[in-house]
Amino acid sequence: MMVLTYGLLTIIVALILVYIWNLKSCYDYFKQRGLPGPLPTFFFGHYRILWSLPNLSEQYRRWTQQYGSIYGLFEGTRPMYVVSDVEFLHEVYINQFALFNERSVPFLMKTVRGHQVHMFGASGSTWRRQRHVINPTFSAAKLKLMSSAIYRCIQSLVNKLEVIQEKREQFNIYELYRRLTMDVICHCAFGMDTDMQNDIDNAFLQKCKLAVHDNPERLPLTKLGNLMPFLIPVLLYIMMGQMLLGKLFRIILPKRFSPEIEGVPALWILNQVETIINARKQASDNGKQHQIDLLQLMLDATMRNKAKSNSIEHSASNNTLLDSKTLYREEVGANILLFMIAGYDSISTALASCTYVLATNSNVQRKLQAEVDEQEWNEDGQLSYDVVTNMNYMDMFIREVLRMYPIATTATKRECNTTTTICGHEIQKGALIQPDILSIHYDHNLWGPEDPYEFVPERHYAKRHLMAYMSFGAGPRGCLGIRFAFMELKMALSQLLRRYTVLPGEDIEKGFQHRETFLIQPDAVYIRLERR
Numbered sequence: 001m002m003v004l005t006y007g008l009l010t011i012i013v014a015l016i017l018v019y020i021w022n023l024k025s026c027y028d029y030f031k032q033r034g035l036p037g038p039l040p041t042f043f044f045g046h047y048r049i050l051w052s053l054p055n056l057s058e059q060y061r062r063w064t065q066q067y068g069s070i071y072g073l074f075e076g077t078r079p080m081y082v083v084s085d086v087e088f089l090h091e092v093y094i095n096q097f098a099l100f101n102e103r104s105v106p107f108l109m110k111t112v113r114g115h116q117v118h119m120f121g122a123s124g125s126t127w128r129r130q131r132h133v134i135n136p137t138f139s140a141a142k143l144k145l146m147s148s149a150i151y152r153c154i155q156s157l158v159n160k161l162e163v164i165q166e167k168r169e170q171f172n173i174y175e176l177y178r179r180l181t182m183d184v185i186c187h188c189a190f191g192m193d194t195d196m197q198n199d200i201d202n203a204f205l206q207k208c209k210l211a212v213h214d215n216p217e218r219l220p221l222t223k224l225g226n227l228m229p230f231l232i233p234v235l236l237y238i239m240m241g242q243m244l245l246g247k248l249f250r251i252i253l254p255k256r257f258s259p260e261i262e263g264v265p266a267l268w269i270l271n272q273v274e275t276i277i278n279a280r281k282q283a284s285d286n287g288k289q290h291q292i293d294l295l296q297l298m299l300d301a302t303m304r305n306k307a308k309s310n311s312i313e314h315s316a317s318n319n320t321l322l323d324s325k326t327l328y329r330e331e332v333g334a335n336i337l338l339f340m341i342a343g344y345d346s347i348s349t350a351l352a353s354c355t356y357v358l359a360t361n362s363n364v365q366r367k368l369q370a371e372v373d374e375q376e377w378n379e380d381g382q383l384s385y386d387v388v389t390n391m392n393y394m395d396m397f398i399r400e401v402l403r404m405y406p407i408a409t410t411a412t413k414r415e416c417n418t419t420t421t422i423c424g425h426e427i428q429k430g431a432l433i434q435p436d437i438l439s440i441h442y443d444h445n446l447w448g449p450e451d452p453y454e455f456v457p458e459r460h461y462a463k464r465h466l467m468a469y470m471s472f473g474a475g476p477r478g479c480l481g482i483r484f485a486f487m488e489l490k491m492a493l494s495q496l497l498r499r500y501t502v503l504p505g506e507d508i509e510k511g512f513q514h515r516e517t518f519l520i521q522p523d524a525v526y527i528r529l530e531r532r
């Protein structure tokens with residue numbers, strides 16, 4: 001018995017020693033390559049500091065000032081290159097895209113996402129197929145068809161502003177922008193006739209607000225899975241157990257006792273989308289045509305290509321289907337959820353930053369108003385899609401706002417799928433590349449001769465390095481919604497500037513403090529409006 005106990009103890013101690021030795025040797029990765037970086041702590045690497053920061057991107061920028069344009073961090077044991085060298089990034093995002101075509105998602109998510117994957121999280125042939133099928137959904141012709149729905153939503157914002165402006169007090173316009181962008185995405189994604197400006201308790205708005213704050217990277221189970229990948233099978237069971245328990249409680253407890261067990265907001269949205277898809281299918285079986293929206297365009301792609309099964313499992317096990325131009329039912333739902341979150345949070349944040357700049361930069365505002373005034377407005381007070389897309393100064397204005405206040409910097413992280421060499425650096429399979437976008441966007445060599453800390457839209461006239469501007473990512477995996485975003489931003493800003501001059505509120509600087517969860521967002525944008 002004693003022998004057995006000692007034997008067991010020896011094995012456990014040996015395993016722990018191997019684990020510790022393995023951890024220590026992981027941390028030599030950058031040292032062996034002669035790359036600098038802050039010292040990692042045992043077990044956590046740099047996770048502890050990365051998790052505790054209110055604004056991660058700002059810290060990357062500070063470290064770049066200290067360690068240079070390529071330095072190393074560890075996400076747990078995974079090496080991560082933080083890079084502001086644009087030649088290096090050009091190799092990663094363009095020349096060697098095939099080796100870096102995956103976005104980095106946490107280990108745990110990689111294991112559980114199988115059934116309902118959207119384009120943002122998809123990898124390999126699944127991503128290629130989805131991107132190929134969904135790309136035409138965002139073509140100029142399709143966006144043109146959606147522009148009148150967007151205009152209706154903006155009109156509702158304008159009506160609200162009319163009332164607020166009368167009070168002549170400062171107000172936080174960011175909150176109204178959130179309602180606008182939710183209205184727009186509900187109209188454009190699945191033709192819902194919402195009015196979020198007046199229906200502020202709308203369930204979609206509330207759930208989306210919660211969903212965007214659920215950063216999966218910050219979930220305790222994800223963190224543990226990242227730190228100890230060998231625990232993932234166990235963590236997976238725990239996660240499934242949690243979800244089952246949640247479901248059980250929702251069934252057995254009356255709603256008033258269990259409002260907080262409503263479930264994960266993203267799952268709630270997915271269920272709603274599923275109901276809408278079923279209704280659409282029924283309508284189309286009965287020969288009814290539906291209006292053009294993102295959901296219908298994706299469903300059409302699904303139908304057109306005759307998906308052979310309702311299940312994604314089927315596609316995963318059937319390689320011949322993976323190459324076809326098909327979207328599967330679960331993928332349609334997952335992508336609609338993605339568009340809702342992307343369309344809601346990123347565009348409202350961009351509008352908020354634009355408005356901050358308008359309020360604090362009267363020269364730029366005057367130039368924009370002049371451009372807005374000289375356009376050909378139709379008698380309904382609308383600008384056509386073509387007119388909107390050709391507003392050059394507005395275009396440069398938005399680009400400059402997003403250069404100075406980029407929103408989704410960590411979304412651009414890439415994972416290396418095959419060991420390779422970039423600009424003389426050997427990058428091992430599994431290593432991560434995180435561009436330091438703030439350092440790039442404020443680099444005098446890339447953005448001069450004007451001071452990059454000054455707001456100068458005209459600097460976008462000049463041709464810059466392809467990697468100098470990364471607000472929408474770069475390369476074949478860059479943002480799919482960029483045209484949609486520009487259309488909505490320009491339509492909303494022209495309506496605002498046609499009627500009003502934006503003035504700063506007393507608390508404008510206090511409110512414009514940035515925090516980063518998944519996106520970098522200000523707390524508030526306090527302004528006043530003066531009728532023109």
Ligand code: HEM
Pocket residue numbers: 103119120121131338339340342343346347350407408409411412413470471472473474475476477478479480481482484485
């Ligand atoms: C101002 C608004 C927006 C900003 C700043 C923004 C920014 C970004 C960024 C930085 C990425 C990562 C790109 C990369 O890794 O290279 C991304 C990806 C993506 N965005 Fe956007 N986005 C915006 C609006 C939208 C909208 C409105 C939609 C759709 C309705 C959208 C859909 C997507 C999708 C589907 C991807 C993943 C593309 C892929 O993996 O192939 N985005 N976005």
